[in-house]
Every structure is written in C-alpha cells, then in structure tokens.
Amino acid sequence: MKKYILTFILITFSTTLFAQSFNQERTALESFFKRMYITKPFEGVKIVQDYENTYLLSAILITPSNSENANNRLASVKNNRQVSQYLGSLIMIDSETIIKTTENSKIKESVTEITEIIKENSIGYTKSMEILTIINLKSGERCYLFIRNIKDM
Secondary structure: OHHHHHHHHHHHHHHHHOOOOHHHHHHHHHHHHHHHHHHOOOOEEEEEEOOOOEEEEEEEEEOOOOOHHHHHHHHHHHHHHHHHHHOOOEEEEEEEEEEEEEEEOOOOEEEEEEEEEEEEEEEOOOOOOEEEEEEEOOOOOEEEEEEEEHHHO
16 A cells, blocks of 8 residues: 555656746746836837847737737738848838718718828748737737747748
C-alpha cells in the first residue's frame, strides 16, 4: 500500500515539475508591452527587444464599432498595411471624393453628404502577426498590439 501511495506522490510531483510555462512567459511579455505602450503611447511599427528575443511590434488604434469581428478584421488589415509599408513594399493610393446634395422634405433644407473613397493597392507580403493584447483607452478607442518574433520572419 505504501508503494502505491509513494508512486502516486512521485508521479504527481514529477508532472508538476515538468509542466510548460508558456502561459507565464506570454503573460509577462503581454504586461511588458502593455506597460511600455501606456508609458509612451505610439501608433505604428517598432522593433523592440527584451532580454532574449527581438520583436516586431505594431500598434493600431481603432474606434470600436458594434461588431467585434469587424473590429478585429479592420485592425488586421491596417496592421498588414502598416507592417508592409514599414518593410518597404510599394503602395499606390487612389482617392475619389463624391459630393451628394439631397432635399429633406420634413425640415425643408438641403443636406450635403460628402463621401470619400480611398483605394489602396499594395505590392508586398507580410507574414502573419498575432494579436498580443487589446488595450481600451480613455478616449473610447482601442489599441491593438500585434507582435511577431523577428527570428520567425
């Protein structure tokens, strides 16, 4: 009976010793970059080093809409454009402004609506970056921090 108890304790103790610490490292990395951003806010791409690794860090500001999926997609597209531009790819921008005037019969006034359409073509390739964290700012905006280890690029 003592052998079974001793074996059970030994197995339990050995599995806790060899457990992975990925979540602890990830949490430490997240809090490090979060404190760095809160101390000195920026928007754009930076190369940042910690003790062991070098990272490509991208900060994107988004005014949140109703859909979380739309926010994430918009942040991802802006991040790809920003990182691609930082890495030196070719970007062509075409802009078009549409001015539309309509009569409002209830108020008896004319309403002018201005729509600007911006088309952007980019030639380049950006390897995927992952969202490290999302910071809710006091201004109502959200800051998405994207990260990629430079060794993986």
